[in-house]
Amino acid sequence: MAMLAIQGITKRFGGLVANDDVTFEVEKGQIFAVIGPNGAGKTTLFNMIAGTFPPSEGEVVFDGAAISGRPVARIAQAGLVRTYQLVQLFKALTVAENVMVGFHRVTTGGVFSALFRPPAIRRQEREIAARATEILDFVGLSHRANVTADLLPYGEQRLLEVARALAASPKLLLLDEPAAGLNTEETAELARVVRKVNENGVTIMLIEHDMGLVMQIAHRIAVLDYGRKIAEGTPEEIRAHPDVIAAYLGGTEGYDD
Ligand SMILES: Nc1ncnc2c1ncn2[C@@H]1O[C@H](COP(=O)(O)OP(=O)(O)OP(=O)(O)O)[C@@H](O)[C@H]1O
Ligand SMILES: [Mg+2]
The missing domain is CATH 3.40.50.300 (P-loop containing nucleotide triphosphate hydrolases)
Structure with missing residues (x-):
């Protein structure tokens, strides 16, 4: 059984579709990264997982229990804890x-x-x-x-x-851009700590723009673009995915910068 199952999650803010029918699973023990351009819906997804607000449609299943709509404190007590952007x-x-x-x-x-x-x-x-x-x-x-x-x-x-x-x-720790604003040395230290937390049995979901960090520590990656999941796979698969290169990088840059 997956530690976290995101099942057909949609979030609308008025006419804006911030998450559009997003589905994926996070296995116990993984470091799972969510990447995508600014405004792709990454933080919105975390807000629904952690209970800040419920999805418009779909369900979040944590550790076998449907948690959509439960208050943040209850979800945290169940072992799902987040940090903020x-x-x-x-x-x-x-x-x-x-x-x-x-x-x-x-x-x-x-x-x-x-x-x-x-x-x-x-x-x-x-x-x-x-x-x-x-x-x-x-x-x-x-x-x-x-x-x-x-x-x-x-x-x-x-x-x-x-x-x-x-x-x-936490059993599952959500980190929203933990390396934002950090220099190279601080990012390396953060990466070390995140790995150590993971090695101590905590499953991790990570939103991050630092592709070097993501490719280095993530076991699996989901890519959001305009609210939709456009790709999911290992770092190697994501690096080579044509839709990801087109949507996320405009097809011009490498991933390791
Ligand atoms: N509470 C809200 N009310 C209205 N619109 C919102 C709300 N939260 C997010 N949005 C909109 O939903 C879209 C997705 O925002 P979100 O913050 O999830 O993006 P993100 O992928 O985390 O971006 P970034 O990388 O810049 O942090 C954006 O267009 C944003 O303006
Ligand atoms: Mg965000």
Whole structure:
């Protein structure tokens, strides 16, 4: 059984068809990339998978259960967690606190209980703090634990977003352009962390414009163009696909730039 099945998903915004009858499956253990030009409908697809809004038509099946229309928090509790295209950290909180907020998305009272904690749950808080330290260690940010998030270089902010998502113990992690704005070195570090997360048993879906990164880490790729899936396959297959070259690159450029 696939970890995620996208079944005939369509999303309309008024007259605009942002996703048009999109179907594919993500197998457990994969790094699955979704690529396509700006406005192709990639983030819209993630929004429907993560529960931000329901599809106009079609169904999202996660881990065997139809989840379309369920609230984001319920979907996250089931193990499907996402990051956003634009960095969404609590800039005035420390790096460690930002990760702890990630736990509270799936535990009791949401963000507020992470910030204003009653004494009764302080013990639980200490366990969470310990686990946050482990996660920061895992992504290579433990030396930054007590720095406020706004002081982090951009590349580390992106890693912190991954760390916060990991706090929710995802089975499936959706990353929306995690390497956007990163330099070569930061992108390489991000790639290393994403692979490591995947090797630890987390299935990953990745939207990314950096073709070098996609070709390097994705096991499988789906290509969207004007809301439609125009191709799906291995990196080798996608690289050589005439429709992809035509639609995505205008037929002029190589893929590894
Ligand atoms: N909430 C919304 N309401 C109305 N239109 C929307 C909404 N979200 C997205 N769109 C439109 O749907 C289309 C697909 O947008 P989407 O953000 O999914 O593209 P994308 O592939 O993620 O692009 P990018 O690579 O630039 O992030 C665009 O035309 C966009 O303007
Ligand atoms: Mg997008």
